[in-house]
Amino acid sequence: MNTLLMTGAAGGGNALGQFIPLILIIVVFYFFMIRPQMKKAKDQKKFRENIKKGDKIVTIGGIHGKISEVQETTFLIEVEGGHKLKLEKSAVSMDSSTLIGADQK
Numbered sequence: 001m002n003t004l005l006m007t008g009a010a011g012g013g014n015a016l017g018q019f020i021p022l023i024l025i026i027v028v029f030y031f032f033m034i035r036p037q038m039k040k041a042k043d044q045k046k047f048r049e050n051i052k053k054g055d056k057i058v059t060i061g062g063i064h065g066k067i068s069e070v071q072e073t074t075f076l077i078e079v080e081g082g083h084k085l086k087l088e089k090s091a092v093s094m095d096s097s098t099l100i101g102a103d104q105k
Helices: 002-049
Strands: 056-060 063-070 072-077 084-088 091-095
Touching: 002 091, 056 072
Parallel strands: none
Antiparallel strands: 056 063, 056 091, 063 072, 072 084
């Protein structure tokens, strides 16, 4: 009877040991994948909220332009040739000054 109790106790400890690698994988996945992605999304949102008239931007599609008007959910940008485009705020990717070599032009 003592051996039966010891076997059951050892089996319970072994089950906990089997979940430790799974827990570690989840923790590593969170810190290397999910957390940086959430931080990047937060920074992108903050960037879009701080854009003002006169800023040079690049859209997700790769269009370079200068902000000529800011509205609640859209921007009016001026592109080369004096043409103007109306874009959703979510279409703005980055500030063109963050591009490599942008300051050399």
